[in-house]
Structure formats: C-alpha cells, structure tokens
Amino acid sequence: MSALTPRIAFMLTLPPLLWAGNAVVGRALVGSVPPLALNAMRWWLALALLLPLGWRVLRAPGKIGARWLHLALLGLVGVGSYNALQYLAVQTSTPLNVTLIAASAPVWMLLTGLLFYGERPGARQIGGAALSLAGVALVISRGSLETLRQVTLVPGDLxxxxxxxxxxxxxWMLARPPASMRGDDRPAWNWAEFLLVQVLFGTAWATLGAGVEAQVSPAAIIWSPGVVAALVYVAVGPSLIAYRAWGLGVSTVGPAIAAFFSNLTPVFAGVLSAALLGEAPSWYHAGAFALIAAGIVVSSLPRR
Structure with missing residues (x-):
C-alpha cells in the first residue's frame, strides 16, 4: 500500500461528508419513502447516470461472467446492503445510537483484516482507532458522559x-481482490466501468429487497419536490462520487487507514444538523475534528 498523500486524504474525506448528508436525508424521508424502496430508486437513478460513462464494459459480457461471483458479492455487501440496512436502521434507532455503531468501523476493519486476510494491526493503528473513536464519542455526546450512559440497543442498532x-x-474485497482482478488478469476497466459493474449487481440486490418489502409491508411513496431532490442527491453524491473516491482511497492506502476517515461522518453529520437548525458549531465539534485528525495521523505513520 502507498503512503497517505494530501490528494488521497481529500479523496477519503469527501465520502464521509457526502454520507453524512445521506444520513440526514434518510432520516428526513422516514414516513415518505419506504427504506428499501428508497435504496432501490437511489441505485436505479445512479445506474442511469453512470451508464453513459461506463457502458463500454457491457461490450464484453464474458469478462463479467468469468468473475460474476466476486462481482456479485461486491454488489451485495457494498451497494445492495449497506444503505438498505442504514435506511432500515433509522426507522427504529436514534441518530445517537446509529452514529455510535457506525463509529466502530475501524474496529471492524481491523478485525476483518486479522481474521480473513492475516493482517495484524499495529500499535499505531490501535492507538489511532482509540483517538478517532474518542473524537466521535465527543461530538455525538455533545461533551456529556451522561448522554453516552443513556444509550440503549433497539433492532435498528443491530x-x-x-x-x-x-x-x-x-x-477489504476492494483492497485484496482475487487473482482474476489483479495485475494482467484484471480487465482494463476504468473507474466508471468497474463501478458500473458493481452497481449493476448491487441494483439487482436492491430491487430484490424492495420487492420483498412491497410484499411484506406495502407502503405508498408520498411524492414531493423535496423527495425528488433528495433522490437526486443520494444518487449522485453518496453513490457515484463517494464510491469513486472511497474506492480510489482504499486501493491506495488500504482499508485499515481508510476506516479512520469514515469516523468523520458523524462529525460532519453534527455540523450539518447544526447548520440546518441554525445553530453555530460548538467547542466539541472542534475537539472531535482534532481527535479524529490525530487518529488519522497516528494510524498512517510508517512503521519503523
């Protein structure tokens, strides 16, 4: 893996900002759009926008078919599942609980790397995780330990x-692909073509989930200009732009370091919420940025 550069740091900072907006929009659409239908519509729109950029990948279906299992799993865990589960989570969970659980991303990255890829976390990564999680806890607790003590688990948390x-x-699947997706064996897909393949499989999973939702708990969509604007945002920002930037960052510095940047999401969410409510950022926002930035610096220091 390469060293963290200012360009890659920007690439890894952009997705948390866009995903913070996605969380705010998802929460705002509760009661207007069923969660799995929202996820499916989001990816269908993203697919339509991405198709003019990556359509050439469809001219060689054999290359996709030879790697269908890996690509289908990528589409499932990355495109089809994450946001569907998040939209479902905000139906029953509180923003505080969801943010706390999302803040555990570096821990899951380190565990996945250790259990399935043989990557042992170093002391700097562990220390960086502690600093980063402390920053997240500071911003979501608004500097109050009592707020953290009141957290209880609900189905959305799970x-x-x-x-x-x-x-x-x-x-980790992006950072450590199988042999058919490495070196000379990897098809000469550019970023749009590779993302289009993921979105194709992911949209299929998302559509399947929306179909099950429509049968189990049917609910009408309450259309409005705000709903349309929200769909456009989640299809362009948190989907196309964020996934492109995240994929580039992860493939460059690895998922363990990239995970620390994901902890910027609740900080950005706090700032966006404050802005929407007309409130100025508080001291704990600055403190959280400092702690999370320290965690990123510590985790990305080269080993001696």
Whole structure:
C-alpha cells in the first residue's frame, strides 16, 4: 500500500461528508419513502447516470461472467446492503445510537483484516482507532458522559452493526481482490466501468429487497419536490462520487487507514444538523475534528 498523500486524504474525506448528508436525508424521508424502496430508486437513478460513462464494459459480457461471483458479492455487501440496512436502521434507532455503531468501523476493519486476510494491526493503528473513536464519542455526546450512559440497543442498532460489518468486508474485497482482478488478469476497466459493474449487481440486490418489502409491508411513496431532490442527491453524491473516491482511497492506502476517515461522518453529520437548525458549531465539534485528525495521523505513520 502507498503512503497517505494530501490528494488521497481529500479523496477519503469527501465520502464521509457526502454520507453524512445521506444520513440526514434518510432520516428526513422516514414516513415518505419506504427504506428499501428508497435504496432501490437511489441505485436505479445512479445506474442511469453512470451508464453513459461506463457502458463500454457491457461490450464484453464474458469478462463479467468469468468473475460474476466476486462481482456479485461486491454488489451485495457494498451497494445492495449497506444503505438498505442504514435506511432500515433509522426507522427504529436514534441518530445517537446509529452514529455510535457506525463509529466502530475501524474496529471492524481491523478485525476483518486479522481474521480473513492475516493482517495484524499495529500499535499505531490501535492507538489511532482509540483517538478517532474518542473524537466521535465527543461530538455525538455533545461533551456529556451522561448522554453516552443513556444509550440503549433497539433492532435498528443491530441492523446498523450488520451494515458496518458488511462495509468492512466490502472495503477489504476492494483492497485484496482475487487473482482474476489483479495485475494482467484484471480487465482494463476504468473507474466508471468497474463501478458500473458493481452497481449493476448491487441494483439487482436492491430491487430484490424492495420487492420483498412491497410484499411484506406495502407502503405508498408520498411524492414531493423535496423527495425528488433528495433522490437526486443520494444518487449522485453518496453513490457515484463517494464510491469513486472511497474506492480510489482504499486501493491506495488500504482499508485499515481508510476506516479512520469514515469516523468523520458523524462529525460532519453534527455540523450539518447544526447548520440546518441554525445553530453555530460548538467547542466539541472542534475537539472531535482534532481527535479524529490525530487518529488519522497516528494510524498512517510508517512503521519503523
């Protein structure tokens, strides 16, 4: 893996900002759009926008077919599952609980690397995880330990826990692909073509989930200009732009370091929520940024 550069740091900072907006939008659409239907519509729209950029990959279906299992799993754990589970989680869980569980991403990244890829975390990674989690805890608790003591688990928390675990698998699959996706054996797909293949499989999974939802708990979509604008945002920002930036960052510095950047999501979410409510950022926002930034620096220091 390569060293962390300012360009890659920017690439890894952009997705948390866009995903923070995604969480805010998902919460705002509760009661207007069923969660799995929202996920499916999001990816269908993203697929339509991505198709003009990556359509050439469809001219060689044999290359996709030869790698269908890996690509189908990528589509399932990365595109089809994570946001579906998050949209489901905010139906029953509180923003505080969901953010706390999402903050465990570095731990899941380290565990996945250790258990399935033989990557032993170093002392700097463990120390960086502690600093980063401390920053997240600071911003979501608003500097109050009493707020953290009042957290209780609900079904949505378990869904979010599953989402984070699957996201760690997705990130490691990007960083450590099978032999058919490495070196000379990898098809000459550019970023749009590779993302299009993932979205194709992911949209199939998302559509299947939405179909099951429609049969089990049917609910009408309450259309409005705000709903349309929200769909456009989640299809372009958290989907196309964020996935492109995240894939580039993970493949460059590895999922363990990239995971620390994901902890910026609740910080950005706190800032966005404060902005939407007309409140100025508080001291704990600055403190959280400092702790999370320290965690990123510590975790990315080269080993002696």
């Amino acid at each position: 869904l979010m826990l599953l989402a984070i675990a699957l996201w760690s698998v997705y990130s």
